[in-house]
Amino acid sequence: xxxxxxxxxxxxxxxxxxxxxxxxxxxxxxxxxxxxxxxxxxxxxxxxxxxxxxxxxxxxxxxxxxxxxxxxxxxxxxxxxxxxxxxxxxxxxxxxxxxxxxxxxxxxxxxxxxxxxxxxxxxxxxxxxxxxxxxxxxxxxxxxxxxxxxxxxxxxxxxxxxxxxxxxxxxxxxxxxxxxxxxxxxxxxxxxxxxxxxxxxxxxxxxxxxxxxxxxxxxxxxxxxxxxxxxxxxxxxxxxxxxxxxxxxxxxxxxxxxxxxxxxxxxxxxxxxxxxxxxxxxxxxxxxxxxxxxxxxxxxxxxxxxxxxxxxxxxxxxxxxxxxxxxxxxxxxxxxxxxxxxxxxxxxxxxxxxxxxxxxxxxxxxxxxxxxxxxxxxxxxxxxxxxxxxxxxxxxxxxxxxxxxxxxxx
Numbered sequence: 093x094x095x096x097x098x099x100x101x102x103x104x105x106x107x108x109x110x111x112x113x114x115x116x117x118x119x120x121x122x123x124x125x126x127x128x129x130x131x132x133x134x135x136x137x138x139x140x141x142x143x144x145x146x147x148x149x150x151x152x153x154x155x156x157x158x159x160x161x162x163x164x165x166x167x168x169x170x171x172x173x174x175x176x177x178x179x180x181x182x183x184x185x186x187x188x189x190x191x192x193x194x195x196x197x198x199x200x201x202x203x204x205x206x207x208x209x210x211x212x213x214x215x216x217x218x219x220x221x222x223x224x225x226x227x228x229x230x231x232x233x234x235x236x237x238x239x240x241x242x243x244x245x246x247x248x249x250x251x252x253x254x255x256x257x258x259x260x261x262x263x264x265x266x267x268x269x270x271x272x273x274x275x276x277x278x279x280x281x282x283x284x285x286x287x288x289x290x291x292x293x294x295x296x297x298x299x300x301x302x303x304x305x306x307x308x309x310x311x312x313x314x315x316x317x318x319x320x321x322x323x324x325x326x327x328x329x330x331x332x333x334x335x336x337x338x339x340x341x342x343x344x345x346x347x348x349x350x351x352x353x354x355x356x357x358x359x360x361x362x363x364x365x366x367x368x369x370x371x372x373x374x375x376x377x378x379x380x381x382x383x384x385x386x387x388x389x390x391x392x393x394x395x396x397x398x399x400x401x402x403x404x405x406x407x408x409x410x411x412x413x414x415x416x417x418x419x420x421x422x423x424x425x426x427x428x429x430x431x432x433x434x435x436x437x438x439x440x441x442x443x444x445x446x447x448x449x450x451x452x453x454x455x456x457x458x459x460x461x462x463x464x465x466x467x468x469x470x471x472x473x474x475x476x477x478x479x480x481x482x483x484x485x486x487x488x489x490x491x492x493x494x495x496x497x498x499x500x501x502x
Contacts, residue, residue: 093131098160102144110144114294118344121251121295126192129248133189135171138164139196146200165200168193187231188248194224195255202259202500205451211497218498221259225277228253232280245283251295253280257303258296262401262501264310266489271318274311278304292343296502299341308332317486320479377409381418389425398426400449401501407456408463408488416460423453448500455496462491 095103111123130136142164149157175181175190198220201208208215233245257278264274281300282289289301296303309332315325384406387399407419426449467484492499 093137099141102141102148105148106140106144110147115297117292117294117297119294121255121293125188125248125251126196129189129192133193135168135175136189136193136196138168138171139193142168143196143200146204165197168197172197182227182230184231184233185246185249187227188246188252191224191227191252191256192248194220194227195252198224198259202448202502205448205500208497211493211495213497215498215500217259217500218263221256221263224252224256225260228256228280233283249280250284250288250300251293253278253283254293254298254300254303255295257281257300257307258298259500259502261303261307261310263498264307265485266404266492266499266501268489268493269310269314269317269486271311271314274307274314277311278307281307290341292341302339302341305332305336305339316479317483321477322479326478373409377406377415380406380409381415384422385418389422400452404452404456404501408459419456423449423456427453448502451496452499452501455492455499458495459488459492463488466491 107123107127111120111127114120114122126136126140130140142161145157145161145164149161172190172193175193180186181190198217201215201217201220208217228249261278267273281304284300290299292299309329312325312329312332316322319325380402384399384403389398403419403422407416410416410419467487469484472481
């Protein structure tokens with residue numbers, strides 16, 4: 093790999109600064125897989141250098157650096173277009189470089205939220221994630237943990253798949269429900285051994301199996317919206333709920349939750365269409381609040397695996413001032429910490445960790461006002477079929493998309 097002096101510095105920035113703020117787990121997807129791919133693949137290399145330059149521009153906003161960022165970005169897009177025209181790209185085992193490049197390109201749009209498309213247009217990061225998903229679909233070798241065969245998946249493919257799915261799955265709850273956009277998605281998350289799909293991935297902090305189950309929850313919700321009288325979806329949802337009760341993920345640092353009930357409660361925020369004031373929702377919210385309060389939102393233990401998606405759910409489910417104070421404190425500390433970090437050269441790279449936070453915080457404050465003034469909770473009937481209950485979350489999503497567009501929660 094040949095780089096000029098400036099690009100070499102940008103490469104070192106990625107390795108020693110960007111990668112260092114990604115995870116506390118022993119593995120590091122952005123270093124072990126993405127950097128290794130970029131060292132061999134020109135498209136991924138240009139995408140990585142463009143991504144790194146975007147960070148450096150925050151602190152060295154020179155014309156030369158801006159031109160370099162644009163040059164690397166254009167080269168990455170050009171090579172990406174060429175690769176998408178080649179049949180070899182879609183063959184199993186040949187997709188790692190192109191998917192890594194797409195991830196770097198659309199991640200650039202996530203952190204540089206100021207230059208995103210207007211809110212009435214589909215954001216570039218979501219189009220990129222869906223395009224990467226299609227590449228993974230076409231190149232899927234069909235190896236699943238319950239039916240082992242001779243086909244093996246590379247660590248790069250598993251890491252790419254985990255990040256692509258994470259980006260899209262976290263966005264599904266804040267986009268309008270349609271069966272077509274949630275059906276039969278992410279089958280390749282189940283590639284690898286049973287142990288591998290239950291292992292917490294260092295790219296996202298979530299195991300692939302749990303991500304796949306989250307996508308099934310959204311799919312069931314879409315089916316129920318299409319057919320509120322369905323007699324198939326509720327039993328299927330109950331079975332999925334039972335699987336979540338007994339689910340366990342693990343990592344190199346921990347064997348997982350000591351209690352499966354704790355995991356279930358932390359994931360089951362909106363229980364079967366129940367309103368925010370329902371005792372089950374309030375109980376689950378208390379568990380989530382306790383978890384968030386114990387997690388660092390500043391300092392050396394605060395990484396890009398901060399619980400952004402759960403914090404959003406916590407904020408929306410909060411009704412009382414003391415509940416919302418936890419969300420408000422989290423956002424204000426994170427945002428003020430980013431501003432302080434930008435003034436200290438040794439930790440400047442951490443500012444971009446939270447660059448997707450500002451638009452979400454603005455959206456949450458608008459949603460609080462709408463939820464307080466416009467959403468009047470109706471009496472809750474336990475015996476009422478779930479398909480006939482008020483879909484208040486979907487009403488809220490429609491308002492969110494209208495006011496703020498599609499938000500990235502990663």
